[in-house]
Amino acid sequence: MKISDCASILQTSHRDQQILAASNFELTDLTQNTKTVQPGSCFVAIKGGHFDGHEHIQEVVDSGAKLIIVERPVEFAGDALVVMVPSTYKALAQLSARYFGDPSHQLTMFGVTGTNGKTTITHLIDQIMEDHGVQTGIIGTMYSKVGTKKLPAVNTTPEPLTAQRTLSEMVAADDQACAMEVSSIALVQGRAWGIDFDTAVFTNLTEDHLDYHKTFENYFDAKALLFSQLGNSYHAGDKTKTAVINIDDPHGKRLLDKTAANIITYGTKGEGILQAKNIQVTNKGTEFELQIYDETYPVHLQLMGNFNVYNALAAFGACYEHDLTPEEIIKSLESVKGVRGRFQVVPNDRDVTVIVDYAHTPDGLENVLSTINAFAKQRVFCVVGCGGDRETTKRPIMGRIAVEHSTDAVLTSDNPRTEDPDKILDQVVSELAPDTYTRLTDRRAAINYALEQAQAGDVVLIAGKGHEDYQIIGTVKHHFDDVEVVNDYFAQH
Incomplete structure (x- = not known):
């Protein structure tokens, strides 16, 4: 990526846009970490809870940074180009997506949010898609899966630079889809900015993370961001967006008017486009009848519990809009023996x-x-x-x-x-x-x-x-x- 490419990405003054547009310098790296700056890097100064990149500008200039993005005036000695923006965190998300070639546009992106069930659902989606020839990556609590490699995870949802790099690695590894856990904190902090989700799944909302969100309403608003950001265009040629929402959860009902996307509702209590009926749980697994529109199919899960019925419905709904038949999806669901650390x-x-x-x-x-x-x-x-x-x-x-x-x-x-x-x-x-x-x-x-x-x-x-x-x-x-x-x-x- 050249510095001139940043002129159309960053929100900054016309003067700075002209300066950016005039430079054909090829950036060697993009980073927010002062320790990884190398000659020719673009450094984005982020103010975090314990560390503020703005206080280390001379260090990154001395290390060879060519372009520095800040959100407040800084002093330094050197010839680096400094551009000021309203939010360096948003700038990092914008630059990350472009630097790595907007990889989410090249993948079928599933985003799963909610208090419980995210990890199981992403793994079920992965199993379904992989079984039917769609190599799928995972980003989540347990690890990130890129191709056949599993990489350690630090956060459920990584910050934008890591997320875009990981998605880029998935594209390079010939992944065609990605199932991604999207946490409420990540949504508030903008970690998912720049990721073009095709399908968003809501599992449920119960008490968690109130130490961060302070109120339950704030927690709900955070989850709702995934659906309000799902897309607002019906332009010919655009990929169809789908929201898959647990209608049995009262907060799921509140999400219905938060998105312009198509909506598949699911539940076990008589409501929803997608329903599970006549559920029977044993110590060997779970059986139920799956109803989608006016069609009914028997399901025999190896997974146990009503909560896994909801997880299975969510994964079914997510994959239903991606050219798989109900029989194909159910066959995959029935083959899953479990997810590590989940029952x-x-x-x-x-x-x-x-x-x-x-x-x-x-x-x-x-x-x-x-x-x-x-x-x-x-x-x-x-x-x-x-x-x-x-x-x-x-x-x-x-x-x-x-x-x-x-x-x-x-x-x-x-x-x-x-x-x-x-x-x-x-x-x-x-x-x-x-x-x-x-x-x-x-x-x-x-x-x-x-x-x-x-x-x-x-x-x-x-x-x-x-x-x-x-x-x-x-x-x-x-x-x-x-x-x-x-x-x-x-x-x-």
């Missing part, structure tokens, strides 16, 4: 059903326990905690749900981060009678306790961390994997 059954020879799940919100925990109680014949153990430096109001709710929906609640640590784990637990148990739970701060000890107490036929749910292979104590990540802890216990006993 993951850990095999053992003790006849104890051990389930590891990412449920870390009140709604998520209640859904998982309700599914277990539908097939459990004996005791249900629930090992769960709450993360530190996150929303505090949900902590007593999580404790109450664990006690009310299991026979044996074992309350423990999650990722305490910089908080005292015992003080977190004090809040979790604050509304509980002392004789209704077992409290063990050490997570390994809590898991081992539940496994020691469990007898043949019992169920042990280990909730909150799912796929995570670490525990954050202070600011340090320590290796910790719930599944590994379970396997270690059974290996020693």
Whole structure:
């Protein structure tokens, strides 16, 4: 990308646009990281919570930056070109999309947002599309998948530069589609700016991230951004945009007038273009009748639970508008055995059903326990905690749900981060009678306790961390994997 290309991208003064347009210099890189600036780079100064790129302009000039984008006046010695814009974060998104060749335009883009279900739905979409010859990438909580490679994820939804680079790598790897988790915080911060989604999926909205959004209405408004940004053109030749919305969720109904796109509503309560009826859940899977418009199809999922019915409907709706028949989509859904850390059954020879799940919100925990109680014949153990430096109001709710929906609640640590784990637990148990739970701060000890107490036929749910292979104590990540802890216990006993 040449500096002259930036003239038509950036919002800046006419004078700066003329200066930009006059330069044919070929930029060597685009970055917001002062440490990665190289000769010929474009550096975008971002003011973050702990670091402000504007305070390091001389450093990036000395490293050879040729074009610098700022949102306030800066002083430096050197011959770099400095351009001021109203928002450097938006400029970063605009430049990133152009620098990497607008890769989302070359992919079928699925964006999935909502409190619970995003990871499972993106993986179901991936399975469906891959089964029918459409090589598909993933961007999400667990990892990014580019071609056949899996890359570690830092955030559920990466910042614009990383997102566009990843999408560009997908195009280079011959991916034809991408299923992407889009978090509420990412939408507010503009991390999805410049990504041209073809299909947007809404799963549900329950209490989460209120430490960031402050109010539930703000949280809803953040989710709604994905749908209001889905497209407003019906121009011949444009790709058709589709919103897939859970109509059983009252917030889903509020989204219906937020988008100009086509809408597929889905649910299990008698409303929606796409519905599941006559649902039967067992410890072997879930069966139901899928109705789309005036057609009905039997479905036999290996996945368990009503919440997975919703996940399957969302994935079906997302893929339905992309030239796949209902039979093809259902065949793929029926082949999925599960997603790591999402209602993951850990095999053992003790006849104890051990389930590891990412449920870390009140709604998520209640859904998982309700599914277990539908097939459990004996005791249900629930090992769960709450993360530190996150929303505090949900902590007593999580404790109450664990006690009310299991026979044996074992309350423990999650990722305490910089908080005292015992003080977190004090809040979790604050509304509980002392004789209704077992409290063990050490997570390994809590898991081992539940496994020691469990007898043949019992169920042990280990909730909150799912796929995570670490525990954050202070600011340090320590290796910790719930599944590994379970396997270690059974290996020693």
